[in-house]
Amino acid sequence: MNKEIEKEVINCSRCGLCMDVCPVYKYKKTESSVSRGKFLQLLGLIRGDLKYDKKIAYNLDLCLNCKKCKSACPSNIDAMKIFATVKSEHLSFIEKMSNTLFIFKLKMLGLKVFYKIKYPLGRIKKACEINFNEPKTAYFKGCATDATGMRLDLKNGKFSCCGLPFYTKGRIDLYEKCKKKNLDLIKKYNKVVFDCATCYDTVSNYEGVEKEKLFYFTDFFKNENLCFQKPVKVAFHKPCHMNMEKYEEIREILKNIENVQFIDYKGFDDCCGFGGDFFTRHIKTASFLSAQKIENILKVDPDIVLTSCPTCLWSLKFGIKYKKAKIKAFDVSEFLQSCIINQNRP
Numbered sequence: 001m002n003k004e005i006e007k008e009v010i011n012c013s014r015c016g017l018c019m020d021v022c023p024v025y026k027y028k029k030t031e032s033s034v035s036r037g038k039f040l041q042l043l044g045l046i047r048g049d050l051k052y053d054k055k056i057a058y059n060l061d062l063c064l065n066c067k068k069c070k071s072a073c074p075s076n077i078d079a080m081k082i083f084a085t086v087k088s089e090h091l092s093f094i095e096k097m098s099n100t101l102f103i104f105k106l107k108m109l110g111l112k113v114f115y116k117i118k119y120p121l122g123r124i125k126k127a128c129e130i131n132f133n134e135p136k137t138a139y140f141k142g143c144a145t146d147a148t149g150m151r152l153d154l155k156n157g158k159f160s161c162c163g164l165p166f167y168t169k170g171r172i173d174l175y176e177k178c179k180k181k182n183l184d185l186i187k188k189y190n191k192v193v194f195d196c197a198t199c200y201d202t203v204s205n206y207e208g209v210e211k212e213k214l215f216y217f218t219d220f221f222k223n224e225n226l227c228f229q230k231p232v233k234v235a236f237h238k239p240c241h242m243n244m245e246k247y248e249e250i251r252e253i254l255k256n257i258e259n260v261q262f263i264d265y266k267g268f269d270d271c272c273g274f275g276g277d278f279f280t281r282h283i284k285t286a287s288f289l290s291a292q293k294i295e296n297i298l299k300v301d302p303d304i305v306l307t308s309c310p311t312c313l314w315s316l317k318f319g320i321k322y323k324k325a326k327i328k329a330f331d332v333s334e335f336l337q338s339c340i341i342n343q344n345r346p
C-alpha cells in the first residue's frame, strides 16, 4: 500500500466520531460500513493479517464519498482519498474496463434518454434572462446536469467530466486525465460558471487551479430583486459537496425572493443517499436515506424543495414518489431562472 496512505490509516485513533455523522452507518449500523471499521480492515492489509478480497472491496465501495467523516475526524483523515487509492491498487481487468470514459459516456446517454422519457415536461417555465455571455466566460456543464437537461444558456466550455466518478472508483489515472484537460481549458477563460455543487467542489480542489476564475451560478443572482410567480414555501437540500459558505449564500438569495417563504429544517445537510451511482449498487441503503430525507423535509411542509446537484435532485424525486408526497423538487438554477427580475422593487 502507498506509504502516505498507510500513514493516514495508522493515524486513526478509533475515537468513533465518524460514526455520529456517517449516513451509511446510520442505516447499516455495522462497523464495516463506517471509516473506523474500514480503516481497521486496511490495517489488517498493512500488517499482512488480511488479504484484499471481495468483502474488503465491497466495504470500500459502501461509501457515499460524502466527506462527512473527514469533517468530523479530529485527525482530518481523508477517507475518500484512502478508499480511492486502495481501490486503484487492486482494480481487476473487468473493473478497469467497466470504468472507462467511453462506458461512462454511454451511461450518461442512457440517463439522458431515461430522463427524456420519464420527465418530458419536468421543467418550470423560464422567466428571466441574466446576461451570462460576458466575453471569455464559459459554462462547466456537468455530465449528469447535461443528461438531466438542466443546462444554462451559456457558452459551453467543452470541459471534460470533473473526474469524480472515476476517482471514487479507483480510476485515478482517468481522474488525472480529466483534471489536466479542465485545468488547461480554465486557463483560456476569465470566468468558469458552475451549477452543480459536486463539480464545483471537485474542480475547486484541483491542485493548482485558478480558483478566482471559478463562479457558482447563483453568484449572478446575489444582487437581483427576484419575484416568484405565486406564494410558495421553499426548503433546500444541501448537497454533501456544497460548503456551508455557498449554502448560506443560496439561503440568503432564496430568503429575499418575493413570494418565497424559505423554511429551515432539521437535517437540511443530511446526505440524500444517492452518491453519484452509489444507489445503483446499494439500493436499500440509498432508498432508506432518500426516504428519511423526504420525511425530514415533510415535517416543515414546503411546496417546493430545491437542491444544486443532479444526483441529489434525482434522489429527492425518488423519495417524493416513494413517500407519495405532494411537493415538487427542482434544481435551484431552474427555480431562480423561473423568477421574474423585479426592477421596480427597491
Ligand code: SF4
Residues within 6 Å of the ligand: 011, 012, 013, 014, 015, 016, 017, 018, 019, 035, 036, 039, 069, 072, 073, 074, 075, 076, 077
Ligand atoms: S473520526 Fe477519524 S480518528 Fe476517529 S475513528 Fe473516525 S476515522 Fe478514526
Ligand code: SF4
Residues within 6 Å of the ligand: 018, 021, 022, 023, 024, 025, 033, 034, 035, 062, 063, 064, 065, 066, 067, 068, 069, 070, 079, 080
Ligand atoms: S465519506 Fe461519508 S459515507 Fe463514506 S465513510 Fe465517510 S461519512 Fe461514511
